[in-house]
Amino acid sequence: MKVLMVEDSEDDACLLCAELTNAGNDLTYKRVDCDLQMQAALEESDWDIIIADHSMPSFSSIDALDVLKKSGKDIPFIIYSNAISEQMIVSALSHGAHDYIFKGNFSRLLPSIVRELKNADIRRAKQQADNHIYQLAYFDELTGLPKRNLFCEKSSLMLPGLMDSRNVTTLAATYSIYMNHLMRINNTYGYAVGDTLIQQLAYRLSDCVEDNCILSRIGGSKFAFFKSNMNDHCEIQKFADRIMESVISPFIVDSLEFYVALSIGISVFPDDGNDASTLLGNAESARSLAKKSYENNCKYYIKEMGEASSKRLVLETSLRKAVERGELLLQYQPVIDLKTRKFIAAEALVRWNHPEFGLLPPDKFIPLADETGLIIRIGEWVLYQACKQAKTWHDASYGPMSVLVNVSAVQLGQPQLKDHVANVLNKTGLHPACLELEITESVLMQDAESSVNTLHELKEMGIKIAVDDFGTGYSSLAYLKRFPIDILKIDRTFIRDLSIDSDSLAIVTAITALAKSLNLIIVAEGVETKEQLDYLCNKKCDRAQGFLFSKPLNTDDLASFLRPSKVVVK
Structure with a gap:
């Protein structure tokens, strides 16, 4: 036990x-x-x-x-002194002393001493717990950067100082940053690689921090600056350029080389908001638009984005409950064998x-x-309902x-897609050969290597794979041969x-010839006229769908189409 004695008498010490x-x-x-000692x-x-005597020639317990x-230290303090007045004892205890003991007792x-040492341990344990809770609440565990709440608190403290005595406002900007393709990296290489990549990005972004600047990890692959x-x-704009420049050189993780692409949204104080939360929200709206445009792109917030964002939030909130409320429904568009x-x-x-906006098509x-x-x-709900109906x-x-069921990029990137499809087929009893999964050409090419592996797994189950909107993407013939594809669907445009x-005539002719050479079934989408149908039949197109035959029903x-003898178009 380490004891600091505040005592003028060497003998008493x-x-x-x-005794101790x-x-x-x-x-x-x-x-x-004395105080200096x-x-x-x-x-x-x-x-x-x-342990302190109360009254000494040039020093006291107070x-x-x-x-x-x-000193800022939390150390138990016991007054061990000869008789002093009760008033003085109360004063010392209210001043922070933990106990008073008559000297010699x-x-x-x-x-x-035992009690106060135990109380001190309890206080330290509580302080450590409080510090840990604060760290978890306000700092990102992976990067050590402030979280969104602390980012907004610190930003808010800096905003009032931006207007001087002459009522002239200095500008400030909030930058919402998104690292693209993290989900794909996690699914392909594992979350450990993705986490390391996030840490490296945080380190590079930290190099951009200057005076009057705050960096935060908002969550996932989202970061934010306030400057x-x-x-x-x-x-x-120069600061945005500096952020972009920080990711030009490749990131190396376990001998793997990654080139990171960022999407940045920018909101400016005071035009785009007067508080930190509004500025961050508006920067995120701008960043969402930048993400949809092209990679390594930044967009400035404009008022119209906020209005669109408000409607988007209403839709998102409703969409989260749409399945439980039974608001989703399936319609089926017939596909016709042209022979x-x-x-x-x-x-x-x-x-x-939607209870407010009515019947919304998928693109909404x-x-x-x-x-x-x-x-x-x-997607899980659609797949189950469609397979159940087919059975x-x-x-x-x-x-x-x-x-035919459409599969999105997010679904295709899920490692459990194969298991989920197998589970649905098992529950509904639908034969795998009667299920066709449609993936758009652009989705396939987002991560070609991963897509090939996933599609081979599905193909081995007996499921047919269709490439939707073919001709609108950027796949090469070499890649097309690698994919286990059964069907090509020519885009309606x-x-x-x-x-x-x-040009459209030449493209359709080329796609049809390509599909025939690879022994693929060719389907034409969006057929609306007899003239289009005759041309497709002349080119030996296998199947077609469109308003010429039927709208989605x-x-x-759809019952009238289900009669085996039904001839749709003569």
């Missing part, structure tokens, strides 16, 4: 030391009798307890308590019957579902028609312009 040692304590002590002792070592307070002193005391918009002119398959198309909410991750839940048709002896655009309305 030695006597106390002997005889009680079985392994004692280390030091005696001081005590201050030096507190600075040079940590003490378990302080003076000693003041020195202890200035050692049997009373020892339990007091005040900016003179003009040129300076604001027999009969219905052989149906594409499942999800609709949202699926992109939002992709961004928020809600597409996983929605109902089979059981009703309507023939072995297939059902080329079909629409067949009679008026020679509810299950009950």
Whole structure:
């Protein structure tokens, strides 16, 4: 036990030391009798307890308590002194002393020391817990950077100082930063690699921190800067350029080389908001638009973004409960075999019957579902309902028609996609050969290597793979040969312009010839006229769908197409 004795009598100090040692304590002590000695002792070592005489020629227990307070240390303080007035005892205790013991009453002193040492341990444990909770609440565990709440608190403290006495406002900017493709990296290389990449990015972004600047990790692959005391918009842009420049050189993780692309949204004080939360929210709205444009791009906030963001938030909030409320529904668009002119398959198309905005087509909410991750839940619901419906048709002896279900980029990137599809087929009893999964060409090419592996796993289950919107993406023939594809679907834009655009005519002819050479089934989307149909039949196109045959229908309305003898178009 380390004891700091505030005592002017060497004899009294030695006597106390002997008593404590005889009680079985392994004692280390030091005696001081003035403020400078005590201050030096507190600075040079940590003490378990302080035992102080009350009244000394040039020092007192009250003076000693003041020195202890200035040191900032939490050390039990016991006054061990001859008789003093009750008023003085109360004053000392209110000043911070933990106990008063009459000098010589050692049997009373020892339990007091034990009690106060235990209380000190409790206080330290509580302080450590409080510090840990504060760290968890305000600092990101992976990077050590402030979280969103602390970022907004610190930003808010800097905002009032941006307007001087002449009512002239200095500019400030909030930068919302998004590192693209983290989910793909996590799914392909594992979360350990993704975490290391985030740490390296945080380190590089930290190099951009200057005076009047705060960096935060908002969450996932999102970061934010707040920078005040900016003179003009040129300076604001220069800082954005510096952020972009920080990721030009590749990142190396476990011998893997990654080139990071950022999307940045910028909001400017005071035009885009007068408080930290508003500025960050508006910067995030601008960043969402930058993310949709092209990589390594930054966008400035404009008012219209806020209005769109408000409606988006309403939709997102509603979408989270749409499945539970039964607001989603499926319609089915028939797919026609052009040789027999009969219905052989149906594409499942999800609709949202929104209580405020009415029946919404997929393009009004699926992109939002992709961004928020809600597409996983929605996709699971669509797959189950479509397979269940197809099995109902089979059981009703309507023939072995297939059902087509779209798969998004987020779903394709999920490691558990194969297991989920297998589980749905097992639950519904649908034969795998009657399920066709549609993936757009652009989604396939986002991560070609990972896509090939996932599609091979699905193909081995007996499921057919269709490439949707073919011709609008950027796949090469070499990649196309690597994918285990069964079906190519020509995008409706080329079909629409067949009679008026020679380029569309040439593209459809080329795609059809390509599909035939690779033994793939070719499907034309968006067929609306007899002229388009005749051209496609002449080019030996296998299947077609579009308003010429039928618009997407509810299950009950589709019944007329399910008769095996039904000839759709002669």
